Amino acid sequence: MSNVGIVIVSHSPLVAEGTADMVRQMVGDEVPLAWCGGNGHGGLGTNVEAIMGAIDKAWSEAGVAILVDLGGAETNSEMAVEMIGEPRAHKIIVCNAPIVEGAVMAATEASGGASLREVVATAHELSPS
Amino acid sequence: MSPGTLEKNGTLEKSGSLDKTATLDKTGTMDKFDLKTLISVTADTIAAHAEELTRLDQAIGDGDHGLNMKRGFEAVRAEADMFATKPLPDALKAIGTKLVMTVGGASGPLFGTLFMALGKEISAEPDRANLMSAFGKAIEAVAARGKSQVGQKTMLDVLQPVHDALLQGKTGSEIADVADSAADATVPMKALRGRASFLGDRSIGHMDAGARSTALLVRAVAETIEGQA
Numbered sequence: 106m107s108n109v110g111i112v113i114v115s116h117s118p119l120v121a122e123g124t125a126d127m128v129r130q131m132v133g134d135e136v137p138l139a140w141c142g143g144n145g146h147g148g149l150g151t152n153v154e155a156i157m158g159a160i161d162k163a164w165s166e167a168g169v170a171i172l173v174d175l176g177g178a179e180t181n182s183e184m185a186v187e188m189i190g191e192p193r194a195h196k197i198i199v200c201n202a203p204i205v206e207g208a209v210m211a212a213t214e215a216s217g218g219a220s221l222r223e224v225v226a227t228a229h230e231l232s233p234s
Numbered sequence: 235m236s237p238g239t240l241e242k243n244g245t246l247e248k249s250g251s252l253d254k255t256a257t258l259d260k261t262g263t264m265d266k267f268d269l270k271t272l273i274s275v276t277a278d279t280i281a282a283h284a285e286e287l288t289r290l291d292q293a294i295g296d297g298d299h300g301l302n303m304k305r306g307f308e309a310v311r312a313e314a315d316m317f318a319t320k321p322l323p324d325a326l327k328a329i330g331t332k333l334v335m336t337v338g339g340a341s342g343p344l345f346g347t348l349f350m351a352l353g354k355e356i357s358a359e360p361d362r363a364n365l366m367s368a369f370g371k372a373i374e375a376v377a378a379r380g381k382s383q384v385g386q387k388t389m390l391d392v393l394q395p396v397h398d399a400l401l402q403g404k405t406g407s408e409i410a411d412v413a414d415s416a417a418d419a420t421v422p423m424k425a426l427r428g429r430a431s432f433l434g435d436r437s438i439g440h441m442d443a444g445a446r447s448t449a450l451l452v453r454a455v456a457e458t459i460e461g462q463a
Contacts, residue, residue, distance in 0.1 A: 184343035
């Protein structure tokens with residue numbers, strides 16, 4: 106698929122899955138989408154390996170925008186991007202945006218064929234500063 | 235790395251912790267050092283203090299630090315034999331990657347980055363200057379990963395004083411004390427990074443859990459190396 110992919114990374118698998126449901130409701134299957142949540146051991150948290158897997162699943166040559174909730178999700182997502190490395194890393198951006206609103210708006214933008222830069226900018230508009 | 239490549243005593247830091255031979259005695263020579271021992275003592279101290287770390291994190295964070303660190307260091311311990319067969323830079327990078335994959339939370343990438351950056355910067359047979367430089371670069375990498383700096387109530391508030399103490403040529407037990415004091419010094423700080431920063435002024439009066447775990451690791455490594463010297 107040529108549309109930008111969306112990855113949702115929450116500390117809670119329920120939040121991640123619920124956010125993905127809301128994205129699907131908006132864009133159906135027009136956007137590559139994956140989510141992950143939880144520490145991989147049944148608890149709340151985020152997990153680099155799971156994030157790398159989600160990026161693979163939502164991969165698009167147009168790039169992938171990652172929406173995260175709290176600090177650890179951001180740090181782990183950045184770590185995952187670094188470990189994936191080039192040539193893909195420069196096409197993966199961790200957004201600074203609220204996870205639910207950001208995912209829905211970014212995916213909606215992506216479904217129209219927008220570039221990664223445009224998708225990320227749409228998500229960033231939701232964040233003050 | 236071969237014995238005797240360091241010029242002065244007091245080389246007792248994280249890179250040393252994973253360095254098979256970076257033990258300096260009072261005459262300035264290095265003894266053979268067993269990486270597996272360092273992996274074992276660091277995993278031991280984290281396991282012994284896991285509940286304390288969790289309590290510290292519960293006070294001003296999400297309360298998973300002790301369990302997360304224990305999981306990660308036990309995972310490293312489980313593969314100690316494999317790490318010990320690698321050249322120093324590769325061993326450090328592999329241990330860092332293992333921590334990234336197993337610790338979780340924000341601590342996984344932060345502690346993992348510390349070791350991965352050390353492995354990237356250190357030479358296979360480092361001299362003292364290379365060790366110091368690699369540790370300094372590793373601290374910079376941790377700061378970049380956490381978008382943080384000294385004074386924000388984080389592990390950097392222990393790492394930086396430890397680096398300074400190393401530069402001053404302090405002994406292992408002195409360095410361990412510096413690390414403990416530095417962790418204590420995070421108590422009156424206001425957290426500016428991580429979950430604790432959500433609490434604002436209410437983060438004051440509690441020790442940062444990451445600073446405490448860093449100090450525990452430094453003490454375990456420094457005392458072990460000193461004991462071997």
